[in-house]
Amino acid sequence: MNQVSVIILCWNSLSYLQKFLPSLKTNTPAEIADIVVVDNGSSDGTGDWLSAEYPEIILKILDRNYGYAGGYKLAIDGIKSQYVVLLNSDVEVTPGWIGQLVSFMDQHPLAGAVAPKIRSFTDRSFFEYSGAAGGWIDRYGYPFCRGRVFNSIEQDKGQFEQPTRIFWASGACMMVRTDAYRNSGELDPLFFAHMEEIDLCWRLHSQGYEVWYTPDSLIFHVGGGTLPNESPKKLYLNFRNNLLLLRKNLPSDMRARILLVRKILDGIAAIQYLLKGKPAFFIAVLKAYRDFNRLWKKEYSHYSGPAHPAPFQLDGWYNRSIVAAFFIAHKKKFNDLSHHR
Numbered sequence: 031m032n033q034v035s036v037i038i039l040c041w042n043s044l045s046y047l048q049k050f051l052p053s054l055k056t057n058t059p060a061e062i063a064d065i066v067v068v069d070n071g072s073s074d075g076t077g078d079w080l081s082a083e084y085p086e087i088i089l090k091i092l093d094r095n096y097g098y099a100g101g102y103k104l105a106i107d108g109i110k111s112q113y114v115v116l117l118n119s120d121v122e123v124t125p126g127w128i129g130q131l132v133s134f135m136d137q138h139p140l141a142g143a144v145a146p147k148i149r150s151f152t153d154r155s156f157f158e159y160s161g162a163a164g165g166w167i168d169r170y171g172y173p174f175c176r177g178r179v180f181n182s183i184e185q186d187k188g189q190f191e192q193p194t195r196i197f198w199a200s201g202a203c204m205m206v207r208t209d210a211y212r213n214s215g216e217l218d219p220l221f222f223a224h225m226e227e228i229d230l231c232w233r234l235h236s237q238g239y240e241v242w243y244t245p246d247s248l249i250f251h252v253g254g255g256t257l258p259n260e261s262p263k264k265l266y267l268n269f270r271n272n273l274l275l276l277r278k279n280l281p282s283d284m285r286a287r288i289l290l291v292r293k294i295l296d297g298i299a300a301i302q303y304l305l306k307g308k309p310a311f312f313i314a315v316l317k318a319y320r321d322f323n324r325l326w327k328k329e330y331s332h333y334s335g336p337a338h339p340a341p342f343q344l345d346g347w348y349n350r351s352i353v354a355a356f357f358i359a360h361k362k363k364f365n366d367l368s369h370h371r
Contacts, residue, residue, distance in 0.1 A: 069091045144204070149250050
């Protein structure tokens with residue numbers, strides 16, 4: 031196999047493959063990377079179309095939808111490439127995108143993962159929600175990005191033009207060192223979808239690896255291709271998986287206190303959904319807590335917990351409340367945050 035395997039996991043996203051595979055083929059030299067498409071139990075004819083139109087692309091067909099985490103875990107299991115790129119089907123890559131990521135990883139042997147600059151496909155001068163210029167997380171588990179805090183998305187004006195260590199790389203496009211991925215325990219299939227890449231990056235940190243952002247590689251992301259942003263299902267997965275993320279990775283001396291604060295904040299959010307006439311969102315939050323407790327007791331009863339330093343020692347950890355900074359102090363941009371810590 032080549033030095034890199036670019037893996038696209040798709041589920042009923044034939045239209046995105048038809049739109050974005052041409053640019054991926056053009057801008058991904060065959061001598062550097064193999065392109066692998068994994069059909070995650072689609073019913074839209076993805077496999078047949080790909081076999082007919084792109085027989086040179088490696089196609090793997092799964093028997094059902096294993097979600098993002100489970101699907102990628104199965105896809106990577108047999109990969110022997112030095113690096114793996116997890117790439118969403120709704121991404122437009124640009125010339126040099128893959129070479130810049132490879133060069134960065136080659137020059138940074140401690141890097142377990144690296145993220146490119148991610149801008150919006152529709153508003154091309156603006157960052158994209160699900161990654162922007164690299165992911166951070168606050169002390170209560172709320173993820174945000176350099177270039178995107180909650181729903182405040184910045185225009186790219188060159189404010190993030192230096193390679194920087196971050197907390198998490200976006201699952202929309204991230205290059206992972208394959209042995210680091212395996213050493214860190216791989217993606218957790220129980221997450222199904224959403225925040226599994228943050229869980230992986232947290233565990234990469236725990237193994238002594240670094241997670242980076244480089245502006246030298248640029249992609250454009252549609253976003254919301256599988257689940258719309260205004261989806262109770264997406265909200266449910268985000269709330270449930272955020273609780274899993276914290277319970278799995280927080281040190282024991284911080285866990286109870288932080289989860290209590292999250293319970294209060296999430297309760298306030300649920301009531302707000304109800305007052306705004308969104309009962310489905312209110313119910314989604316309640317179900318997330320119910321299923322988190324059930325899943326933890328059933329699947330994680332023997333989980334030994336984290337073996338890494340306190341998270342406030344890690345890159346990309348905002349040791350304050352991003353909720354307070356955004357909604358009370360009205361700090362809408364990443365560079366407005368006090369000392370970023």
